[in-house]
Amino acid sequence: MAAELRSAEWYSGDDRNAYIHRAWMRRGLPGSAFTGRPHIAIANTASDLTPCNAHLGELASSVRDGIHEAGGIALNLPVVSLGETQLRPTAMLWRNMAAMATEEMLRGNPVDGVVLLGGCDKTIPALLMAAASVDLPAAVVPGGPMLTGTFRGRPLGCGTDVWRLSEEVRGGTLDREDFARSESAMIRSRGHCNTMGTASTMAIMAEALGTVLPGLAGTPAPDSRLLESAHETGRLVTDLVARDRRPSTVLSRASFHNAIVALAATGGSTNAVVHLLAIAGRLGIELTLDDFDRIGSRVPLLVNLQPAGKYLMEDFHRAGGLLPVLREVRDLLDPTALTITGKPLTDHLDGARSWDSDVIHRRSEPVQAEAGIAVLRGNLAPDGAIIKPAAASPHLLRHRGRAVVFDSIEDFHARIDDPDLDVDADSVLVLRGCGPKGYPGMPEVSNMPLPSKLLAEGVRDMVRVCDGRMSGTAYGTVVLHVAPEAAAGGPLALVRTGDPVVLDAAARRIDLDVPESELRARTPNRATLDGFASPRRGWERLYVDHVGQADTGADLDFLRGSSGSKVSRESH
Incomplete structure (x- = not known):
């Protein structure tokens, strides 16, 4: 068995290199650690500066116990951690870097498999992107939501x-x-946001993809059952190594089909779109924006959680979690999609049951009949934009209004509460310069605060259009992820205050009612150009030079596709 293990490339033999590799790890490890026992990394995003992940060290201990019980060698591997609330300018700027760094640490070290510990918004996507790229046997343990x-x-x-x-x-x-x-x-306890925000959504996406023990996602962070599942995941990963069950053998187009169904049925975050596109890109799986509309837009919303509904994640777990939701839409799932258990996802649904029909609705009585993310196109978004009808005001899903344009987030903050701002409830707020290249990093600013003078009049929603993202915990009639972004030459850069903007979500259109000949004659104004990022060095420069658009997942162009686990050169 030792010859079949990847770690044996470091530890087997009697030459000088093998001696060095073994000797430097003999700090409590017995000789048997290097003779046929799988070495499992615990990729741990715990950090005091990522408050939602601060408790993952405790989870890592349970994972370690499970690995040891199954005969493996557990190895703690701290990796880049991204705190959504703390990190400036936006955590999304660093998602690709975290994925790249984790990939290289897994490839460059003598490990046979990995358990991925994540929680806060970007950590699970980054870990899955890394695991897909290096293609070592892997399983995710989500850190879980906080209590209410x-x-x-x-x-x-x-x-x-x-x-x-x-x-x-x-x-x-x-x-x-x-x-x-x-x-x-x-913030009552350890754990990530307790709404169906991006952190909860990506934990559910990881389970729907098949990379989490079925039934685990959504377990609250302080719940002792999370530690039990972490232990079991540690045991399972050693088996994944023995069976050579890698991400490329589990994750398929069918897996992403099921994730899109789950995204719609749970009312998940719009951020899942850009993350799922990026993960699929690392696997070489063809996934497009149109797949989200085709597969998910007509799926009923069954989960009554904020921001689209009433309850919170603790209630969702109490009511049964993801599996009873998927059982209600079983006929919409692809039964060929596997999980890390080796069984299809649909095989885990038979005994699933909702214990609270007001939290997890029956399909015959949905929260909303059709609530999946809708993909919009038109002369304002030639490569697509998205809207979340479940979080929007129904009366605004078909709307025409005059644009009130902001050239940057700084411009927006400077003017939005100006009592002389020419804006009314029918206006469409347009914010540009917030895409992957323009900001850089595509921040969560699309759910723009409304003008204070309109709030005082009782207005609580307006149509908003932006090339950035919005928090998964947010709500409102927001058209976001506009592609191409303004900084990449998209038509959003050409909109002028007063231009009529036409939204028709049912027709999947977002248009500027301006003659094409006039648009062709326009050029971006100086304030727009000055608002775009122009970094001179470091990661930001690399990012701006190589990041793709939202419709392809906003990954770096040279990171798409899997590179595998082979190290280019041995140590000498």
Whole structure:
């Protein structure tokens, strides 16, 4: 068996290199560690500066116990951690770097498999991109959502209620003292956001893809059952190594089909689109924006969670989690898609049951009949844009209004609350310079705060258009991920204040009602060009030079496709 293990390339033999590799690892490891036992890395994104992942060290201990029980050698491997709330200018700028660094550490070290510990928004996508690229046997353990906090007897949705309460302050219906008092109640425990935001969504996507033990995603971070599942995952990965069950043998186009169905049925974050596209790109699987509309747009919303609904992730887990949701839409799933257990995903649905029909609805009584992410095209988004109808105001899904244009996020912040801003409830807020290249990093700014003077009048939603992203915890009638972005020559750079913008979500259109001849004659104004990023060095320069557009996953062009686990040169 030792000859079949990748780690044996480092440890077997009696030459000088093998001696060095073994000797430097003999800090408590017995000689048997180097004779046929699989070496499993625990890729751990724990960090005090990523608050949602700070508890992953405890999970790593349970994973380690499971690996040891199964006869493997567990090796802690701290990897780049991305904290959504702390990292500037935006965590998305570093997703590709985290994926690249993790890939290289897995490839360059003597490991046979890996357990991926992630939680906060970008960590699970980055880890899956890395695992897909290096193609070593891998399993994900999501860190889990926090418990529900309450303020004045009302449950607080992490993220969603931040947006809601902050808008109430700006609208004059909540004083700043009460807003500040809610702060200590918002984050009740360890874990990531407790809404169906990006962190929860990507944990569910990882399970729907087949990379998580079925039934695990959504287990709250403080729940002891999460430690039990982490232990079991450690045991399982040693078996994955023995069976050579790698990401390329588990993840298929059928896997992504099922993830898109799950995304729609749970009301998941729009950010999942760009992450799933990037993961598929690492595997060489052809996945396009149109697949999200074709597969998911008519799927009913069955999960009644914020921001599209009422409840929170603790309730979702109590009600049964993902598996009963998928059982309701079983006929829409591809039964050929496998999981890390070796069985198809659909084989794990037979005993699944919802224990609260108001949290997880029956398909015959959905939260919304059709709530999947819709893909829009038109002269404002030739390569596509997306909208989340489940989080939008129905009366705005077909709308015509005059554009109020902002050339950068700084321009937006400077003018949005100007009492002289020429804006009304029918206007369409247009923000550009926030795409992958333009910002850089495609920040979560598309759900623009509304003008305070309109908030004071009772307005709580407007049509907004942007080449950036929005938080998965956010809501509103927001057209986002516009491609090509303004900084890549997209028509968004040509919009002028006063231009009529026409949204027709049912027809899948987003258009600027301006003659094509006039658009061809326009050029971006100086303020627009000055707002684009122009880094001179470092990662930002590499990123801007090589990042793709949102419709392809915003990955770096030279990272698409798998490179495998072979090291280019041996040590000497």
